[in-house]
Amino acid sequence: MKKIKVGVLGATGVVGQMIIHLLENHPWFEISEIAASERTSGKTYAEVMDARWSIGNEIPETVRDLVVKDCNPKLDCDIILSALDSSVAFEIEEKFAKFGYPVSTNAMNHRMEEDVPLLIPEVNPNHLGMIKIQKERRGWTGFIVANPNCSTIQLCLALKPLYDSFGIEKVMVTTMQALSGAGYPGVPSLDAIDNVLPFIKGEEEKIETEPLKIFGSLSNKKIIPESIDISAQCNRVAVKYGHMESISVKLSNTTDKDGIIKAFNNFNPIKNLCLPSAPKNPIIYLHNDNRPQPKLDVDAENGMASIIGRLRKCNILDYKFTVLGHNLIRGAAGGTILNAELLKVNNYI
Numbered sequence: 001m002k003k004i005k006v007g008v009l010g011a012t013g014v015v016g017q018m019i020i021h022l023l024e025n026h027p028w029f030e031i032s033e034i035a036a037s038e039r040t041s042g043k044t045y046a047e048v049m050d051a052r053w054s055i056g057n058e059i060p061e062t063v064r065d066l067v068v069k070d071c072n073p074k075l076d077c078d079i080i081l082s083a084l085d086s087s088v089a090f091e092i093e094e095k096f097a098k099f100g101y102p103v104s105t106n107a108m109n110h111r112m113e114e115d116v117p118l119l120i121p122e123v124n125p126n127h128l129g130m131i132k133i134q135k136e137r138r139g140w141t142g143f144i145v146a147n148p149n150c151s152t153i154q155l156c157l158a159l160k161p162l163y164d165s166f167g168i169e170k171v172m173v174t175t176m177q178a179l180s181g182a183g184y185p186g187v188p189s190l191d192a193i194d195n196v197l198p199f200i201k202g203e204e205e206k207i208e209t210e211p212l213k214i215f216g217s218l219s220n221k222k223i224i225p226e227s228i229d230i231s232a233q234c235n236r237v238a239v240k241y242g243h244m245e246s247i248s249v250k251l252s253n254t255t256d257k258d259g260i261i262k263a264f265n266n267f268n269p270i271k272n273l274c275l276p277s278a279p280k281n282p283i284i285y286l287h288n289d290n291r292p293q294p295k296l297d298v299d300a301e302n303g304m305a306s307i308i309g310r311l312r313k314c315n316i317l318d319y320k321f322t323v324l325g326h327n328l329i330r331g332a333a334g335g336t337i338l339n340a341e342l343l344k345v346n347n348y349i
């Protein structure tokens with residue numbers, strides 16, 4: 001099969017690096033173009049990144065000699081994966097969509113726009129239906145689909161089987177989020193080491209609103225948001241990769257602990273699509289009381305699963321549990337790639 005050519009915007013940031021790493025040897029996609037700011041454009045990727053590459057394995061040979069370009073919509077590619085800083089993503093991504101490129105983005109800018117799918121393939125693949133409406137309304141030949149926030153993705157993956165089986169009325173979530181979630185260079189080391197920071201700008205608002213759109217129903221060319229009360233508190237902790245969340249839920253229908261674990265374990269709604277980056281099990285339930293932990297579990301299913309543990313009764317709502325997800329993989333780069341794979345099998349690329 002001829003591979004689909006991918007252009008990566010923001011290729012020099014931590015999410016961009018992860019996209020490049022995850023696409024090495026991808027069966028459907030190959031990177032043909034990389035772009036970033038004028039600070040780095042004009043140099044080869046290796047010249048820019050040899051001193052900055054921060055995610056483990058070496059820079060793939062296939063991209064070392066690619067020249068970093070400006071983010072102008074003249075790139076030789078079939079789809080754009082965007083890992084742009086949100087201060088610039090809005091205009092640049094729109095420019096690409098206007099010029100006919102499909103854009104799968106990590107940035108927050110377009111997430112809550114009415115006609116932009118806020119996509120998690122296992123949760124709301126039917127929201128792809130908004131693409132046609134988006135193109136008609138905006139007169140674009142391309143389009144934009146967005147990843148939810150990194151904490152929202154793992155939260156929604158965990159909630160979806162409960163939502164389907166029992167209904168959800170209320171959610172309380174407290175996050176402990178990794179330093180890599182703040183990009184590079186991110187949080188100053190003297191603020192991070194030996195510390196917990198109890199504020200992440202805009203994060204609580206995203207976690208409280210994005211799931212309502214994601215669980216919303218597509219009707220009459222609109223997404224009607226679901227009504228779930230969500231209260232979030234977010235903290236930055238001195239962990240490199242992996243956001244943890246302590247979650248309590250109030251369900252619409254009663255069940256017991258076994259019923260919930262069964263719903264988690266049976267959850268695999270897009271198995272038949274055989275998307276290359278999809279985890280075999282999108283949810284892994286661990287029975288040991290001291291799991292999940294970022295150090296031990298964050299790479300399960302190549303960083304693409306929501307790992308859950310510590311399910312027990314909650315004295316205020318119904319049940320509580322802990323969820324862990326890889327913020328840079330499932331919460332960002334891997335999520336954008338999985339969205340692109342879903343676009344491909346639905347003939348949007």
Ligand code: NAP
Pocket residue numbers: 009010011012013014015016035036037038039040041071083084085086088089106107108149150180181182183184185327328331332
């Ligand atoms: P980052 O490390 O700060 O990287 C930002 C990227 O944007 C760099 O490639 C940078 O290029 C580029 N950029 C900045 N200003 C630009 C400009 N004027 N024109 C063109 N490119 C420009 O950030 P990140 O953590 O990778 O995050 C990337 C995006 O993903 C953000 O929107 C973020 O909110 C979102 N996100 C991040 C995570 C996470 O866990 N980190 C999770 C979910 C979503 P230069 O190197 O040339 O400056």
